Every structure is written in structure tokens, then in C-alpha cells.
Amino acid sequence: MNGAVCVVTGGLGFIGSNLVHHLVARGSTVRVVDDLVAEHGGSLHNVEGLDVSLTIADIGSPEVADVLVGADHVFNLAGQVSHLASMHDPEADLQRNTMSHCRFLETIRRVSPQARVVHTSTRQVYGRPLRLPVDETHPANPVDVNGVAKLAGEQLHSVYASAYGMRTTSLRLTNVYGPRQRLDSDQLGFLPVFVRAALRGDDIRLFGDGLQRRDCLFVDDVVDALLTSCVEKAVGRVYNVGHVEDHSLMEIGELLCKLADRGGRVVVTPWPEEHGRVDIGSFRSDCSRIAEETGWQPTTTLADGLARTLAFYEEHPWFLSPR
């Protein structure tokens, strides 16, 4: 990546900004595109002090063409990630996760068709698993509009690879945690909510019985997957990116309370109606395809990753305050 021109969409967000930090450290020229939608995870703080160019725009807008000229790698991470928001405003989710990506792919095709494109999809495209672990041939039956829209965005990347020879890869990410994740919203998954509670010494509320399992992934492992996926063999492919370790939400909550050591406890509470409707039970990814084809594997245990996460936020306490 040294000397490479890298475009990172959603580069002010959680995963995007962690990637930007890594790329800058490796000597890449980094161009960030982010539209800083209020409810999403992006913040200018996330790239503070870094030498990057920044375009505040939706990836579907015409000015993004200039950003793409001469790009070697495009890391396409922009998107809406809230499942509940997608049910409250389904059209907005389809606009951001499908339609804008369609326009973006058309722009890449026109301006920079040789660029290596790595797109982030989500394990949410599978919906309720029919079997565990879930490999990439498992049927995709999303349970919310966000899953539908993300799957369509992912499939557009595959179609542009097969129909036009574009060099795209999509990664279906499991639940990700780590530094630079927005903690002041309840809409960005359970992990930032748990981390916030642990840091404040509040109780962690679990819905249902707390026995649902997840294969959570530390953000550095995701960054590593994004970079590893740039190999030629991954062109036109879709990969699960999750962990071999899985844990119940109860275990994750208890581990966080113990590591933070601020007096919070885990408490169990019934499902709120609108959350329960989109619950998918336990999930674990089968990541053998990406391991075999690119060599990527996660290297951070949950205990280590959560400890590093808490340490980051203790050094950067403004993440806990609403902006």
C-alpha cells in the first residue's frame, strides 16, 4: 500500500477511519469521502491530525468522480447501518445502501475501471440462520430493510465484476467493535451500547435470555481483512469476515463489566417489540473461504480486543459525550 492512491468511502466512520489510520501509517495517499449524515457513525475527530484529502459528499453524487481519478484501491465502506432506522425510513436506507452504490459503481466504471474495489457488506444479509456456522452459500433472507438494501448493494458489486470485468470484492462483516466507534447512539449495534455502559459503570441490559451468540470481531482484524482482500484471487468474490470464537451476549457483557471494573452488572430484560421483530437468534460465520483464498484470519481474541477498546476510550473520553 506504500505510495498507493486509496479512496475510502465512509472514511470518517468507525471502520473507515481505522482503515484510514492504517493506510496513512503504511504510506498510502488517502482520499476520504464521507457525507457525515447526522445519525451515522462519522466524525471529523476520527481522522484528526492525519494528512488526508476529504470530500464531504454522498458517494452517488457527481463530485465523487474527481476523487476517483487515478485511484489504485477503493475501499467502499459508506452506508447506513441502523436496522431500526431502515424500518422507520426504508426509502432512505435503499437510497444510501443500494441506489448510491449503483451510482458509485457507474462512476468507478467510467473514471477508474481498473481500480481494486473492496466493499463492506454485512452478515445481516443472511437473516435468521438455518444452520451454524453460516457459510457464503447459506440463503440470504434478510429480516429488515437494511439487510435487503445491503445485499442489493453487495450484489451490484458482483454484477459489475462479472458483467464489466471490474475488480470488486465484498466482505460480509459480523459484529465489529473497537476504537472510534460512536458510543452515543443506540442504533449502531449492541457492542457500542455495551461498551458505553461498561465505561460509565451502568448496567448492561440484555434482551431475551442473553444466550444469543455472536462471533464479534475487533476492528483491526477487519482492517486486515480489507487489505488482505486486495489480492487478485479475491476479485469477484464475496467473503464472510467473522471470528472462530463465539460468545453469548451474557458472556460478552460480563467480560466487559469485569474489564471496565466500574460497578456495572448485566441485567436481563424482555425484548422491546420493535427489536424482537428483527432478532435473528445466534450467529456464527464460517470464514473458511476467505482463509483459503487470501490467507486472512482474525488474530485478536475477544478478551484482548475488548481490553484494547476500553483502553482507547479511557484515553479519548469525548466519545462518551453526545456531539
Next chain:
Amino acid sequence: MNGAVCVVTGGLGFIGSNLVHHLVARGSTVRVVDDLVAEHGGSLHNVEGLDVSLTIADIGSPEVADVLVGADHVFNLAGQVSHLASMHDPEADLQRNTMSHCRFLETIRRVSPQARVVHTSTRQVYGRPLRLPVDETHPANPVDVNGVAKLAGEQLHSVYASAYGMRTTSLRLTNVYGPRQRLDSDQLGFLPVFVRAALRGDDIRLFGDGLQRRDCLFVDDVVDALLTSCVEKAVGRVYNVGHVEDHSLMEIGELLCKLADRGGRVVVTPWPEEHGRVDIGSFRSDCSRIAEETGWQPTTTLADGLARTLAFYEEHPWFLSPR
């Protein structure tokens, strides 16, 4: 269906208008919604002489709310069906096959949430089959934007069933032929192109070797599947709707030439580049799920269906002339 209020979107099109004829004959009150997009299959001729109400509008537009008030059944057949058009104008396809359906589902949810909704999807959502016959658990890997957009539209119907208790069913239709299919376009599948050539005594051009197989379905069998799917057991379900018989394109072409008896022959020609990129090889549906859950099965053989098709167009020769 006698006395039932039925809304048919895309009701001026090929399958929609055949359904409208059946519903009127069974004593339903029929409300047709169709936006008569120039390149699509709709025509006012298709419902000539029938007592139906007609709203010329996109299904996503606000005036469709009035049409839905008091609806017992909604047959949601509106859509863009050309695979090549979806590659030339991907945004337009996503607008018509995904975004408009999202708005339409929101309108039904608000105005007529108890209505029974049957939506037509397509076997195109599967892409190139990994195995034959293809059942509903086969991964969906569409090879063109049309397949991506139709799958998203279908999955929105499933999400609205699971999240809101709406009573939706989606049917993944195979290649359909029969009366009232537009014959003057090359963009609506191979069957109307073959039928047109046979009727004119022109040669039928097959791309590749002509050995690709399809399980073609006569439109009356599709109408029967739409009506049969209104049973309660089908709520929230997705079904393949195809045929137990499959035939090579060569066999279908030769049968048409023989039945029409106007001197046309089948000739084999290489794939044009843009067709070849979205070719999916042979396809055959496994329709055991709909058979088991609703009792539906196709009853028309290819030879019988094609003979009835040719007879219809011989009686209605204006279908052969550009409109």
C-alpha cells in the same frame, strides 16, 4: 374470487392482463394500476372490452393509495423485465423494481394492511445455477441489475410479512409465454422473439449452441399459480413457479417452426457480447414447495401451450405490428 376486490399492478402487461381476464370472468371487481412505460409490455388493447377501473400511475406514486382502499387481493406484477435495459440504465431498474415496490408496500401497510398480496419475482434472482433443478434454498446470485433489483423487491415483500404481519407471497416465475405478450420487442425474453419469428416465417436465431434448457410456462398456469397462492398457508412464503418439463432452446424453436408451418427454420449464431455476459446456461425449477403447500401444478404441456399461443396471435395479428 367472486365479488372480491382485486388490485392488479402491471395489469395492462402480459401476465397482468391475462390475470385480469380471468378475474373478471370469475366475478371479481378489478382495479388495474399500470404506468404504461413505453419499453415495457403494457397495452390498453390487452384489457379491451373488460369492465375494470384503470389508474395510469407508477405503483410508488401517492394516487395509488385510493386504489388500495378496500382491496381484498393485491396482485403486484408491475416491473421492468428487460435484462439488457437494466444494464443500460441500472438506476431506472432499481427505481421501478425496488424503490417503487418499497413505496407501494408502505402504502398497502397504511391503507390496506389486511390485503392478501401476491408479488411476481423471477427465477433470474438465482443467476447461474449451481445445481439443477433449482429449489428456493439455492443461493441467489443474480448476474444483472434486473435480478438484483427484483430480488430486493421480493425480499421487501418478505420483510413486510415478517416484521408487520402483512400477508405477502412472492412467486419466482420461470420463462412465461402465451397470449397478450408483446411481440415487437427483443428485450422481453427469448420466447416472444421466437413466437414472432415463427408467425412471420422468419428464421429463429439461437445464441450459442441452442442446447441451453428452460422450463417454460404457459401464462394460464401462471394465472392459476397467482390465484392458488392466495391460500393462508402461502403467507410469508416464496415459491418457484416453473414446469416439470424442460426443453432445449433448439427443441422449443423447432417445435414453434413446425407448429406455425410458415417456412422458418432454427439457425445457430454466436453470442452477441452483451447477451453472453448475462447468460446463465440451463435452468430448471424445482417447484415441489408450492405443490406441497398450495397444491398448484402446471397443467399445460409446451406443445399445447405453444399451439394455443400461435392460435391467439393468428386471431389478433396487430400484436405483430409495432405500436
